Amino acid sequence: MCHLQMNKMMYDIEQIRKDFPILSRKIYGKPLIYLDNSATTQKPKCVVDAIADEYYSVNANVHRGVHFLSQQATELHEQSRETVRRFINARSSNEIVFTRGTTESINLLAATFGEAFMEAGDEVILTVMEHHSNIVPWQLLAMRKGIILRVIPMDDQGKLRLDEYGKLFSPRTKLVAAAHVSNVLGTVNPVREMAATAHAHGVPILVDGAQSVPHRKVDVQEMDADFFAFSGHKVYGPTGVGVLYGKEDWLDRLPPYQGGGEMIQSVSFGRTIFQELPFKFEAGTPDYIGTTALAKALDYVSAIGMERIAAHEQMLASYAMQELGRIPGIRIFGEAEGKEAVVSFLVGNIHHLDMGTLLDRLGIAVRTGHHCAQPLMERLGVEGTVRASFALYNTQEEVDALAEGIRRVSKMFNP
Ligand code: PMP
Numbered sequence: 001m002c003h004l005q006m007n008k009m010m011y012d013i014e015q016i017r018k019d020f021p022i023l024s025r026k027i028y029g030k031p032l033i034y035l036d037n038s039a040t041t042q043k044p045k046c047v048v049d050a051i052a053d054e055y056y057s058v059n060a061n062v063h064r065g066v067h068f069l070s071q072q073a074t075e076l077h078e079q080s081r082e083t084v085r086r087f088i089n090a091r092s093s094n095e096i097v098f099t100r101g102t103t104e105s106i107n108l109l110a111a112t113f114g115e116a117f118m119e120a121g122d123e124v125i126l127t128v129m130e131h132h133s134n135i136v137p138w139q140l141l142a143m144r145k146g147i148i149l150r151v152i153p154m155d156d157q158g159k160l161r162l163d164e165y166g167k168l169f170s171p172r173t174k175l176v177a178a179a180h181v182s183n184v185l186g187t188v189n190p191v192r193e194m195a196a197t198a199h200a201h202g203v204p205i206l207v208d209g210a211q212s213v214p215h216r217k218v219d220v221q222e223m224d225a226d227f228f229a230f231s232g233h234k235v236y237g238p239t240g241v242g243v244l245y246g247k248e249d250w251l252d253r254l255p256p257y258q259g260g261g262e263m264i265q266s267v268s269f270g271r272t273i274f275q276e277l278p279f280k281f282e283a284g285t286p287d288y289i290g291t292t293a294l295a296k297a298l299d300y301v302s303a304i305g306m307e308r309i310a311a312h313e314q315m316l317a318s319y320a321m322q323e324l325g326r327i328p329g330i331r332i333f334g335e336a337e338g339k340e341a342v343v344s345f346l347v348g349n350i351h352h353l354d355m356g357t358l359l360d361r362l363g364i365a366v367r368t369g370h371h372c373a374q375p376l377m378e379r380l381g382v383e384g385t386v387r388a389s390f391a392l393y394n395t396q397e398e399v400d401a402l403a404e405g406i407r408r409v410s411k412m413f414n415p
Pocket of ligand 1: 038039100101102103104131133134179181182183208210211231372
């Protein structure tokens with residue numbers, strides 16, 4: 001209790017919750033307890049309003065028009081790029097490429113980096129805890145080009161084995177691609193250290209920031225990531241928009257990804273001259289409404305303060321680990337120190353789907369299954385887990401309700 005009171009003084013959770021209209025919904029007559037934030041986060045009203053406002057009063061295609069609306073829409077779109085730049089502390093807005101999300105960002109990199117810099121027998125180092133979106137694009141490249149994947153193992157706590165990481169480099173290593181934070185275990189990987197090791201071998205690193213950007217201050221320069229990907233919808237922004245950050249000298253050396261409008265300076269049937277960065281990678285009409293709304297979401301979390309959000313979520317993480325840890329027969333996957341507020345678990349031999357379905361009846365939304373990380377499930381020796389993942393608007397009372405819900409479901413199976 002004391003914890004909560006102290007917390008209220010520093011972080012006005014009631015006020016924050018009012019910004020998210022969906023949180024007052026009832027599910028099966030019970031207050032919604034939304035704990036599926038790693039899959040996607042809910043949206044504050046200002047983000048949804050930004051979408052409607054732009055459609056109602058500014059809408060026009062960007063970059064091509066001399067007319068007022070087009071220029072205004074372009075300005076909003078380019079200001080959003082600057083907001084993203086500032087948010088992750090990139091050197092230049094030329095380093096911010098808008099995509100549809102983390103998945104497209106990684107596919108863009110795999111396709112272009114693969115084309116420019118990789119040939120049969122070259123190697124990419126991944127981690128055992130990658131999301132499928134940071135595995136399958138490299139496997140497609142393996143099928144097309146014969147590249148080889150090397151995998152950093154982890155210990156039983158869910159920490160990467162950095163001693164093994166160093167041993168995976170060879171003269172054929174061309175790239176390291178690693179999650180900043182695991183969407184299943186909550187482990188925060190030491191990407192700065194991993195980048196330093198990669199650079200010592202003359203190799204760039206891609207960091208998948210889908211699960212870090214919403215929860216902690218990210219500084220791509222401090223991290224020294226060569227590439228960094230994230231999705232708007234996981235950081236309280238809209239679906240369908242995301243970012244690929246790349247150091248300018250790397251992006252300059254990559255070929256275009258898709259061809260079309262926006263990414264060219266001039267086209268004739270004989271020859272096309274491509275646009276400068278970042279437009280070279282942005283073929284077609286961008287989701288300029290989405291980028292405005294993404295910038296609104298980043299402004300929203302910045303106004304609360306990423307450090308304060310991280311502190312609130314760290315409190316929830318340790319409280320959830322403590323309270324869930326007391327439940328008889330529970331197995332929690334991922335116990336690395338400083339982990340993010342994600343708790344994957346199984347109780348006794350209750351199937352994850354049964355647990356998820358019954359928790360849903362109590363108004364508690366969790367995710368069940370392999371969480372798009374089947375190789376990690378194999379490492380854990382399970383087919384799937386139940387996952388509760390927290391966000392800036394979750395409360396200690398919701399953790400209590402989750403723990404109580406799990407106990408109730410367990411009793412149904414083991415009276
Ligand atoms: N990487 C990680 C670590 C993720 O958690 C996710 C989403 N679950 C993704 C990549 C893919 O993100 P998106 O579906 O938004 O492209």
